[in-house]
Amino acid sequence: MDQLDSMRVFVAVADAQSFAGAARLLKCSPAAVTRAVAALEQHLGARLLHRTTRSLRLSEAGERYVADCRRILAELDEADAVASGAHVDPQGELKITAPVLFGRIHMAPLLLDFLKEHPRLSARAMFVDRLVHLIDEGVDVALRIAHLPDSSLTALKVGTVRRVIVASPDYLARHGEPLSPDDLARHDAIGISTSGGPFTPWQFARPGAAHRDLHPAPTPRVQLTVNASEVAILAAKSGHGLVRTMSYQVAEDVARGHLRIVLADCEPVPVPVHLVHPEGRHAAAKVRAFLDFAAARLRAHPALNDVDPPRAQ
Numbered sequence: 001m002d003q004l005d006s007m008r009v010f011v012a013v014a015d016a017q018s019f020a021g022a023a024r025l026l027k028c029s030p031a032a033v034t035r036a037v038a039a040l041e042q043h044l045g046a047r048l049l050h051r052t053t054r055s056l057r058l059s060e061a062g063e064r065y066v067a068d069c070r071r072i073l074a075e076l077d078e079a080d081a082v083a084s085g086a087h088v089d090p091q092g093e094l095k096i097t098a099p100v101l102f103g104r105i106h107m108a109p110l111l112l113d114f115l116k117e118h119p120r121l122s123a124r125a126m127f128v129d130r131l132v133h134l135i136d137e138g139v140d141v142a143l144r145i146a147h148l149p150d151s152s153l154t155a156l157k158v159g160t161v162r163r164v165i166v167a168s169p170d171y172l173a174r175h176g177e178p179l180s181p182d183d184l185a186r187h188d189a190i191g192i193s194t195s196g197g198p199f200t201p202w203q204f205a206r207p208g209a210a211h212r213d214l215h216p217a218p219t220p221r222v223q224l225t226v227n228a229s230e231v232a233i234l235a236a237k238s239g240h241g242l243v244r245t246m247s248y249q250v251a252e253d254v255a256r257g258h259l260r261i262v263l264a265d266c267e268p269v270p271v272p273v274h275l276v277h278p279e280g281r282h283a284a285a286k287v288r289a290f291l292d293f294a295a296a297r298l299r300a301h302p303a304l305n306d307v308d309p310p311r312a313q
Contacts, residue, residue, distance in 0.1 A: 003043065004076070007069045009036040010048060014066045017056055090289040091120040097134075098143040101229050101249050103127030106298065107143060114293050121286055129194045129228075134278050140287050141277045141294075145246065153276045154283075158295050159304025160270040162247040165202070166259040171239045177262055178242075181217030188241030190232045191225035199225045202244055204266040214268055233259075246271070248303040273304055 012022035013033060023030040041048050048062035058066060098107045103125065111123055126132065132139055134153065148155055171188075178184055181204045191199030199222045203214035220242060226232050229245050236243040237258050253259040275294060277287055298304050 003040070004073075006036045006040040006043075007073060009033055010040055011066060011069050011073065013037060013049070013056070014058060014062070019056070090118045090286045092122075092284070092286055094121055094123045094141070094286045094290055095126070095139050096123065096141045096143075096290070097126040097128065097132045097137075097139050099145065100127045100129050102143060102145065105248065106301070106304075107294075110294055110297050113297075114290060117293070118286075118289065134276070140279075140284075141275055141290055144274050144276055145271055146274075147272060148274060148276070153278055155274040155276045156291060156295055157272055157274050158298040159273040159301070161273060161304060162270050163244060163268050164247045164250065164261050165242050165244045165263050166233075166236060166250050166254065166261055167242045168237050168239045168258065169260055171236070171241060172260060172262070174239070177260075179263075181215075181263065181266055184220045184242075185218035187220040189220035189222050190235045190241050190243045191222045192227070192229055192232045192243070192245070193225050194227050196227050203268070204263065205268055207265040251303040273298070 009022060009026065009032075012025050013019060016022045016025055019030050019033045019037075023033045026033065037049065044061075044065070046061045046065075047059050048065055050057050050059055096107065096111065104127065107125065107127070111125055115121060115123060126137075126139070132142055134140075134142055143158075144155075145161060175187060176183075178187055181202075184202070189199075193199060199219075201216055201219045204217050205214060224232075224235060224240065226235070229249055232243045233245060233250060233253070235241070237253060242262070247261075250259050254261060275291055275298075277283060277291070279287060283291070
């Protein structure tokens with residue numbers, strides 16, 4: 001019997017004030033209880049109990065030691081409960097990441113509602129337009145809008161979005177609506193480059209093609225390139241030109257008539273949206289609870305079931 005087991009036996013003896021009572025409590029033999037206490041006294045080099053044929057009482061050293069044993073065993077039990085509880089009850093800190101605009105539109109409201117349901121949890125949200133390395137940066141869950149490569153991460157699909165080109169009704173009234181990618185040469189555009197580099201020419205699929213292979217198109221005139229989609233969308237709403245963005249980013253503006261989608265027949269295939277995490281089947285309760293909550297909420301949102309987002313008439 002190791003020292004921790006011997007300490008538990010000693011506490012049981014002190015509580016029951018007899019070896020026989022401790023044996024019944026621990027469901028073992030009185031001889032095993034006697035051996036455990038004797039081994040503990042030998043290890044400590046001190047007498048813990050004064051025994052007579054009629055009574056058993058703690059020695060002075062035993063009174064101090066039993067108090068220490070209760071504290072140590074209680075802390076150990078608490079540590080065990082926390083460690084096992086992390087896979088039973090949602091608790092602790094949850095760290096999530098998502099693209100900036102998706103985070104503002106979807107993840108922030110969702111996360112606030114989730115925390116209301118789980119008051120024992122806290123959360124840190126990191127909304128950035130870069131690829132976050134989950135394990136290296138200690139992130140529990142990431143939302144990714146991409147065709148995912150094979151990896152050790154576990155992915156849960158929650159929807160799809162489109163890569164759309166939009167412009168304001170005012171811009172289209174002044175410049176006309178492009179009817180094919182070839183028309184882009186006579187249009188203005190706002191470029192988006194999260195890396196701060198130059199504008200990357202847009203590619204399109206051929207209308208009606210069985211395989212949505214992408215092909216280059218003439219480059220529009222790009223007077224402004226920004227590193228934030230939100231700024232590019234604002235510029236498009238102000239009539240500065242066309243912008244290509246994710247459909248969820250402009251769904252509300254399109255529905256309200258602030259922007260119109262063009263060249264829809266030439267769009268690339270929709271892009272899947274996933275929640276990814278590194279823990280697989282052994283995910284902590286906080287991760288599993290968030291995945292269940294977030295997946296249900298995101299799958300129900302029209303902007304993430306984007307076969308054909310709302311278009312202004």
